[in-house]
């Protein structure tokens with residue numbers, strides 16, 4: 001179906017199609033939004049977001065609109081993280097993603113859990129950045145994803161958002177933030193958009209969560225669904241086990257996919273399902289599937305950044321579907337060991353890492369130190385008397 005056709009369908013006032021407004025018409029004809037937000041981020045996945053006025057000049061700031069992209073930030077001595085970004089990549093919106101899907105262009109998604117990993121993914125040209133609750137395990141060392149709170153997610157999403165200029169930012173609804181009612185889920189989604197500065201939210205679940213997805217998308221917050229292996233429900237799934245290996249369970253997966261599509265999700269993550277099943281489900285849908293451990297027949301792929309960068313010690317379990325594109329942990333460890341050795345040996349810091357001072361000032365200071373010797377000795381004496 002062409003974009004125009006989808007859009008026409010979405011605008012037709014039949015109840016089923018109304019649900020799909022989150023994908024198309026929501027971005028173009030924003031529904032009245034309940035948020036008293038200064039930035040119209042919910043309705044306006046396409047609207048520019050102003051950069052934070054309270055930020056120090058020269059700091060790296062998220063610039064959420066193409067019109068800002070030519071602005072370079074001036075370096076300042078008060079801005080240790082300052083650098084200019086000459087990137088001209090246009091902002092990825094829900095419409096951009098739809099166009100990619102319709103053209104058959106694969107959608108790329110990677111997780112980011114903090115400011116540097118957000119900048120990295122954005123500058124690499126990744127289409128979508130996910131503040132996933134895998135953060136709990138790979139970023140915070142928790143035992144599973146169920147330990148993380150909405151507040152934790154908000155804190156990290158905000159940090160990632162500060163580094164993201166172009167990519168489409170999705171944040172996870174963590175366990176406990178959406179199950180009680182569609183109202184609770186909507187409230188949490190609003191927080192992820194308003195405080196977490198995400199554009200879209202991801203929610204685990206199929207048919208049973210469809211009314212909740214409908215409640216969120218109807219209010220103009222784009223939802224990415226997540227079915228198959230849903231890590232928040234590992235307790236009832238019996239662990240991180242591959243899903244939909246039988247025709248009957250694959251049929252259940254299809255039902256879940258259709259239900260979240262009908263509820264207005266703009267896309268659906270398919271996790272840990274056989275490639276052949278994922279391909280058939282993808283073909284049955286009219287929204288993109290983002291696969292993780294679901295083969296190459298999906299509309300896009302997502303990986304956990306820390307996994308694919310190899311930023312973890314050897315010996316840690318890695319799911320079969322992860323391809324390690326780098327060995328960041330080893331590279332980083334080598335650098336830290338080198339620092340340690342150079343400090344111990346006096347090789348670091350070298351002349352070029354130090355601040356010069358006029359000889360005459362040093363000579364004068366030496367005299368001052370001499371003059372203040374009684375004060376210095378008294379302090380030394382007091383310190384030693386603590387032992």
Ligand SMILES: Nc1nc(=O)c2c([nH]1)NC[C@@H]1CN(c3ccc(C(=O)N[C@@H](CCC(=O)O)C(=O)O)cc3)CN21
Pocket residue numbers: 134137138145229231239240241242272293304307318319320321
């Ligand atoms: N670091 C990390 N990367 C991830 O992709 C990830 C997480 N953590 N935590 C949450 C979930 C869990 N994930 C997983 C983990 C393992 C398998 C997996 O391959 N399971 C195998 C073996 C399980 C076992 O040996 O116990 C299976 O055949 O089911 C799949 C998805 C994906 N997600």
Ligand SMILES: CC(C)C(=O)C(=O)O
Pocket residue numbers: 111130131132133134135172269271292302303304
């Ligand atoms: C692995 C992706 C899909 C995820 O849900 C996460 O990072 O939490």
